[in-house]
Amino acid sequence: MALTRMRALGHLVVVMAMLVITACQAGPGATGDTGAATDGGGGSTGGGAVAEVARDRTLIITPWSDRTGPLTNPENWNIYQSGNQNQRQVGSKTIYEALFYTNLNTGELIPWQAESYEYNEDFTDITVKLRQGVEWADGEPFGCNDVKYTLEMLRDNAPELNYSFIYAEWLQDVECVDDLTAIIHLTKPGPRWFLSNLALGHENHQVMLPAHIWEGQDPKEFANYDLASGAPIGTGAYKLVSSSAQQMVFDRRDDWWGAKVGFEDLPAPERIIMIPVGGDESMAQLLIANDVDSGHPLLPGSFTATTGRNDKIRSWNREGPIWGAPDGCGYNLVFNNAKEPWSNRDVRLAINYAIDRAELSTLGYENANYPIVLPFSAYMSGRWMTPEIQAIVDKYDRNKTDPALVDEHMTAAGYAKDDAGLWAKDGETLKVPLRTPQWLAPLAPVMAAQLSRAGFDAIEMLEPEGSSAWTDDIALGNFDTMFLVHCGSITEPFETLKDLHSKYGPPIGEKCPSIIACTRYSNEEYDALIDEMEAMPGSLDNARYVELTNQAVDIYLNDMPELMLLEELHVVVFNETYWTNWPGDEDPYAAPYPPWEAWNVIVHTIQPAQ
Structure with a gap:
């Protein structure tokens, strides 16, 4: 099987590889040099040129294996609109952060936008303490009003919006005790509700939206995309600077709140680019050429063949035949x-x-x-x-x-x-x-x-x-x-x-x-x-x-x-050519799956190889 797949590499995906390489050289992507400015590579850039960033300071990813072909919804960042997967594929790594993450390997809760949560005795109320100093990318403070708006908006727009059915069934309302204290009132006892939906770091892509931007909009129609004004706006360490079906480019915000308040250092990647992938074979070719760092998993035979041509490629486990981590x-x-x-x-x-x-x-x-x-x-x-x-x-x-x-x-x-x-x-x-x-x-x-x-x-x-x-x-x-x-x-x-x-x-x-x-x-x-x-x-x-x-x-x-x-034990892939400190069996600081919310922890942990 491995030989068959590798023979296909030279024929089936060379066009895809050339397109990606061209995009990274001619568009707002990663190059071997720094300082030059380019146009937007076909996507909207908000009216300005996008400077180049060196490849060894750029993290390049692809969508997960269930999304091949051109990138979808490049000019629609309504992450709760039915069918929109931008949060799952890349928004969670760049623009939007979660209240909490969980290291699923250890069960450790990782507070982020919030510091703690606590249930009442009958599991119908959850008191959430938000972190002081969290800011949206436009400088507005993050607070209880954002939590209240987001959760009640989902409740009121069921079943049309992603995850809204959860809030229609479970959410009574959100009470703001003060700017940093939210009490979530449930319609019935839900002892696992908060963890499963707002703290797991898994496929629970339910993040808060800036109320000062979304209030007054129709959440079923609002595209949330205007690069000239900074939209989409999140609390994450990156901003979207260019977006098309060929690539999405995110640049680090040096004014990110986490660095300002001493919560976390700025993440090491100065730029994150998401590019399309055609499947297993094309991902293997991109890895062999060092044109991607992580994303689409490989089939086992493709993985072993790829590591034979690029020894910087690794998975969760260093030895097979079981390469992957649990996927839940x-x-x-x-x-x-x-x-x-x-x-x-x-x-x-x-x-x-x-x-x-x-x-x-x-x-x-x-x-x-x-x-x-x-x-x-x-x-x-x-x-x-x-x-x-x-x-x-x-x-x-x-x-x-x-x-x-x-x-x-x-x-x-x-x-x-x-x-x-x-x-x-x-x-x-x-x-x-x-x-x-x-x-x-x-x-x-x-x-x-x-x-x-x-x-x-x-x-x-x-x-x-x-x-x-x-x-x-x-x-x-x-x-x-x-x-x-x-x-x-x-x-x-x-x-x-x-x-x-x-x-x-x-x-x-x-x-x-x-x-x-x-x-x-x-x-x-x-x-x-x-x-x-x-x-x-x-x-x-x-x-x-x-x-x-x-x-x-x-x-x-x-x-x-x-x-x-x-x-399900996918052969997740990490390229150590440009980036190190990836999670693995020897250092399981986060679950390794790119479509999960907690991949943001990986972005904040990896370091340049040199």
């Missing part, structure tokens, strides 16, 4: 439980027993990850795989390939093999369309072959590069089966088990509120367990919570509304 997620096969035949438990179980998870890892990922059957990430599974849960896992024994059980469950579902050896019912062959986003491409051919051996008419449906149509389709229920990831169980089981609650499964044609919760599974007994768990802290010391967890896991493994496949 697992690869899964999502069934549309609101649609026949996927609503039939026997069909789901038959497909489960047709697949070989170990082979998926070996052939798809060269053993760089490992099989799982529960949506528990490696961050918490070591603590929560209790003897009781292990006994439930053993009882159902879902992680096995068993042709006899395939036959048993397909027969129970009313199917029989036709003359071609394929499962059929009422004269119609059962087709299993394996819809696959590009970044999950290694899964499709391996599983398709496994299903075919078991008599299923499996169809590989790889999404076109750069396509995001699958995101709308899974949200609306316009799919049969799809490879995706199930994320969330960072500290406790509830964080992913809740995603199977029927409240997240609207009728087909209506959007589910969270893309990782679109199975449209419905089970009243399961819902009742989740409802009770929601109101209590998730702790192994809480006997009732543990009991509810065990019951929910039992229903989950009995029904298999989704198939968890493999632990």
Whole structure:
């Protein structure tokens, strides 16, 4: 696999590499010299020239693996507008900061815009103490009014805006005791609510907006983009100076509040540039040429081939075959439980027993990850795989390939093999369309072959590069089966088990509120367990919570509304040619994933190689 990918490098991505190199030399990017001024490279620059910055003082990144092709929304920085991923891909590293981050490797809370938070006794009020001296990029002080505006704005604009469904369900209001003290009043007990949404440093891209700019705007339409006036304005250490589909350029603000008040030194990169990437092969070529420092992960074979041509490239672990850190997620096969035949438990179980998870890892990922059957990430599974849960896992024994059980469950579902050896019912062959986003491409051919051996008419449906149509389709229920990831169980089981609650499964044609919760599974007994768990802290010391967890896991493994496949352990990449002090197994100061909020901590920690 590695040789095939490397042969492709010279043919498939040379154009992409040349475009990037040209952009960095001719646009407002990084060069070998300093001091020269250039134009905006095709993007708006607010009317002024953008000075060049030396390559060894410039951090160059790409979007994450689920966003290939030209950069999207270069002139729309409304980070809460549906479909806008600017915060996830680059805003979190540059413009917008969080109240808190968490080092998910250790559980350490990292206060940033805020200093502390505290719940009341019944977990309905959260008192947040904000840090004194935090300023927006235009010099205005950051305070409680910004918190109040942002959270209540999201509450009042559900479900149209990103994350707004959370605030419509949970937020009563925000009370400003003074400029630096906010009390968040919840509609019901939420012992994990604040951490999950406003302090985790994971895929919780819920940051505060400057009320003095956003008030009076329509938050569903406001583009928040005017470089001449400084927009987008955040509290982060960087400002956007040029933006196009080819590159986004951010320059360090030497008046950043953190340096002024002695909170943190200025980050070392003087400039951050985000450039597009075409996928695994093009990322490998960019790394080999030292034209990028981090971003899109590599497949294991591409990684080992790339390090053979550039020994400055590393991942989280220095040795394989498992190179990556836990991602808080697992690869899964999502069934549309609101649609026949996927609503039939026997069909789901038959497909489960047709697949070989170990082979998926070996052939798809060269053993760089490992099989799982529960949506528990490696961050918490070591603590929560209790003897009781292990006994439930053993009882159902879902992680096995068993042709006899395939036959048993397909027969129970009313199917029989036709003359071609394929499962059929009422004269119609059962087709299993394996819809696959590009970044999950290694899964499709391996599983398709496994299903075919078991008599299923499996169809590989790889999404076109750069396509995001699958995101709308899974949200609306316009799919049969799809490879995706199930994320969330960072500290406790509830964080992913809740995603199977029927409240997240609207009728087909209506959007589910969270893309990782679109199975449209419905089970009243399961819902009742989740409802009770929601109101209590998730702790192994809480006997009732543990009991509810065990019951929910039992229903989950009995029904298999989704198939968890493999632990998601991406080969994250760091280039040490120009930058050092990257996080790794030997220094796990932050989780390494670029689309997570806490990557801002990495920006503030890396140092020039020389």
